[in-house]
Amino acid sequence: MGAGHAHPLYRAGDSVVHRLPAHVKIVVAFVFVLAVVATPREAFAVFGLQFLLLVGVWTVARIPPGWLAARALIEAPFVVLAVLLPFFATGPRVEWMGMSLAVDGLLAGWNILVKGTLGVLVSVTLAATTPLRDLVSGLSRLRVPSMVCVIATLMLRYLEVIAAEARRMRLARVSRGHDPRFVWQLGATVRSVGALFLRSYERGERVHLAMLSRGYTGTMPAFTTASASTATWSVALVPAVAAALLALSGYWVW
Amino acid sequence: MEPHTDLVAMHMSDGIVNAPTSVIFGLVAVLGLAVCVARARGDLDDRTAPMAGLVAAFVFAVQMLNFPILPGVSGHLLGGALCAILVGPYVGAICVSIVLLLQALLFADGGLSALGTNITNMALIGTFVGYGVAVALRRVALRSRGGLVVVAFVAAWVNTVVASLGFVLEYAIGGQGLALGTVFGLMTGFHALIGIGEGIITALTVGAVAAVRPDLVYLTRSAAPSLTIKSQGVRS
Numbered sequence: 001m002g003a004g005h006a007h008p009l010y011r012a013g014d015s016v017v018h019r020l021p022a023h024v025k026i027v028v029a030f031v032f033v034l035a036v037v038a039t040p041r042e043a044f045a046v047f048g049l050q051f052l053l054l055v056g057v058w059t060v061a062r063i064p065p066g067w068l069a070a071r072a073l074i075e076a077p078f079v080v081l082a083v084l085l086p087f088f089a090t091g092p093r094v095e096w097m098g099m100s101l102a103v104d105g106l107l108a109g110w111n112i113l114v115k116g117t118l119g120v121l122v123s124v125t126l127a128a129t130t131p132l133r134d135l136v137s138g139l140s141r142l143r144v145p146s147m148v149c150v151i152a153t154l155m156l157r158y159l160e161v162i163a164a165e166a167r168r169m170r171l172a173r174v175s176r177g178h179d180p181r182f183v184w185q186l187g188a189t190v191r192s193v194g195a196l197f198l199r200s201y202e203r204g205e206r207v208h209l210a211m212l213s214r215g216y217t218g219t220m221p222a223f224t225t226a227s228a229s230t231a232t233w234s235v236a237l238v239p240a241v242a243a244a245l246l247a248l249s250g251y252w253v254w
Numbered sequence: 255m256e257p258h259t260d261l262v263a264m265h266m267s268d269g270i271v272n273a274p275t276s277v278i279f280g281l282v283a284v285l286g287l288a289v290c291v292a293r294a295r296g297d298l299d300d301r302t303a304p305m306a307g308l309v310a311a312f313v314f315a316v317q318m319l320n321f322p323i324l325p326g327v328s329g330h331l332l333g334g335a336l337c338a339i340l341v342g343p344y345v346g347a348i349c350v351s352i353v354l355l356l357q358a359l360l361f362a363d364g365g366l367s368a369l370g371t372n373i374t375n376m377a378l379i380g381t382f383v384g385y386g387v388a389v390a391l392r393r394v395a396l397r398s399r400g401g402l403v404v405v406a407f408v409a410a411w412v413n414t415v416v417a418s419l420g421f422v423l424e425y426a427i428g429g430q431g432l433a434l435g436t437v438f439g440l441m442t443g444f445h446a447l448i449g450i451g452e453g454i455i456t457a458l459t460v461g462a463v464a465a466v467r468p469d470l471v472y473l474t475r476s477a478a479p480s481l482t483i484k485s486q487g488v489r490s
Contacts, residue, residue: 122366151348
């Protein structure tokens with residue numbers, strides 16, 4: 001279960017950011033993203049300053065920018081939507097390089113692009129500095145109902161079960177003369193989805209019986225992390241509060 | 255799990271709707287989930303919690319299967335109808351919400367500020383609409399396994415299209431740029447196609463489960479004869 005404790009976006013480290021309790025980081029990330037989203041779209045400089053705040057966090061957490069940039073590409077499909085907006089939006093238009101672009105569409109596209117990018121960068125920063133089990137225990141500290149935390153923990157474990165089961169089934173297909181080129185593999189995978197579900201369930205059922213026989217009572221143990229002191233909170237909230245103040249300043253200053 | 259690193263985002267990102275709309279739908283999502291958690295306690299004991307975990311994991315895994323529609327535009331299984339048919343609407347909505355929450359926190363798929371809108375669309379609207387359709391067609395589902403498979407397909411298709419209407423509603427309230435008619439046409443058009451893929455996968459999964467373990471299908475479970483304890487001396 002080595003992979004159960006890490007995830008693809010996690011980057012092991014021992015910085016101040018890594019050591020912060022997970023629930024503090026989750027709150028800070030949410031406040032920061034909400035501040036970004038609340039910033040008026042014409043306040044171009046504010047977005048730059050919010051980006052600099054993130055750069056500061058990365059410096060403290062010792063995350064290289066290139067590593068982050070590669071993982072932030074997940075938002076690429078939204079860039080397409082943002083690029084299309086100036087062409088399809090209504091309202092006054094401007095001529096640019098022979099193309100007729102809607103002003104409102106340009107601003108709306110910029111709005112999605114910059115807020116989406118900053119949002120993804122915040123999420124990647126959180127994921128990069130927080131191991132998986134800390135995230136779930138952080139959620140439980142934030143008063144997320146224990147039922148939700150238990151299902152989330154079980155889900156993360158079953159992901160490994162399903163991935164391993166899918167690998168076994170693929171190996172079985174290949175060893176029976178199946179041609180694992182992408183398109184055909186996809187067809188076979190789709191057709192065997194039902195079997196995958198059943199095999200995973202029955203494996204999970206056996207695991208569950210094993211858990212019961214070892215004293216599992218329906219709640220996962222150790223759903224606690226060290227609580228955060230006021231000092232920790234006040235230091236951790238600095239970037240989020242700064243981002244919120246910048247967002248507010250966007251309505252008057254810029 | 256390497257496949258995650260090259261998956262394509264489809265959930266709403268930050269900045270598509272404005273901050274007040276994000277907050278309003280965040281509250282809608284929290285309230286809706288609170289109701290679900292309260293109602294799910296009846297559906298979920300410590301034996302069925304692992305089933306809910308598995309369904310959530312399965313939805314998480316199958317959401318990796320993307321149906322390419324246009325360059326840069328792809329859709330995937332939403333899982334609402336699948337969850338609702340297998341574990342019931344309340345537990346199902348919680349499962350889909352957990353998937354969305356962890357995708358946002360771990361994989362940056364879907365913006366943190368858009369979690370409320372994403373949960374409202376895919377977990378609340380999607381699951382309950384899918385379940386509503388399944389319950390409305392329950393008589394067909396109980397008739398035979400083929401009937402159940404057809405019901406699963408229809409529920410999944412309706413779930414997908416109606417969930418995309420949730421996006422149109424949110425865009426109407428707090429979006430900017432495109433004319434609403436364009437958004438409506440794009441979203442429903444694409445999702446009518448995605449819904450076919452979603453319907454096929456949902457029907458295949460539910461069909462396979464019903465064939466081997468009919469006791470695991472929530473929709474038809476209450477119709478199955480259950481064992482009753484009869485007191486001594488009662489003869490029939």
